[in-house]
Amino acid sequence: MLFSAISARADDGTLIGRWYAALLVADRTELSDLLAGDVRIKLDDLGVVQTKQEFIASIDDWEGAVAGAEIRHRIEKTEGGVTTVIACYDFPNNDVLMQETFAIADNRITASSQAAIAENCDSY
Incomplete structure (x- = not known):
C-alpha cells in the first residue's frame, strides 16, 4: 500500500511537470x-472559474x-489527493509568485x- 501511495505521488509530480x-x-x-x-480551474485573483473549454x-x-518567460515550480505538499505547488512566473518585465493546487485522478x-x-x- 505504501509503495502505491509513493508511486501515485511520483506520477502526480510527473504530470505537474508536464503541465508547467x-x-x-x-x-x-x-x-x-x-x-x-x-475540470474546474479557479483563478482566485480574477474571481473566475473556468471550464476546460474556457481555459x-x-x-x-x-x-x-x-x-520569453520562465516558469519554475516546486511541490510543497501532497495531502488528501491535492498537490500544492509554489510557482514563479518570471515574465520579461515582471515576475509573480503563485500558490497553485491540483487535484488529480x-x-x-x-x-x-x-x-x-x-x-x-x-x-x-
Whole structure:
C-alpha cells in the first residue's frame, strides 16, 4: 500500500511537470490532454472559474504573455489527493509568485486553483 501511495505521488509530480512545460509553450494539445473533461480551474485573483473549454480558449491570450518567460515550480505538499505547488512566473518585465493546487485522478487534473502570494519571486 505504501509503495502505491509513493508511486501515485511520483506520477502526480510527473504530470505537474508536464503541465508547467506545456503552459510555458502554450501547448494546447498537451494541456487539453492533461485536463479532465469536467475540470474546474479557479483563478482566485480574477474571481473566475473556468471550464476546460474556457481555459483552452484563453491560451491564445496567454501565448503572447508567456513569450520569453520562465516558469519554475516546486511541490510543497501532497495531502488528501491535492498537490500544492509554489510557482514563479518570471515574465520579461515582471515576475509573480503563485500558490497553485491540483487535484488529480486517473492521470488527469480534475480541479486546480491559482492565487498570487507575492508580486515577485524573491522568496522562491
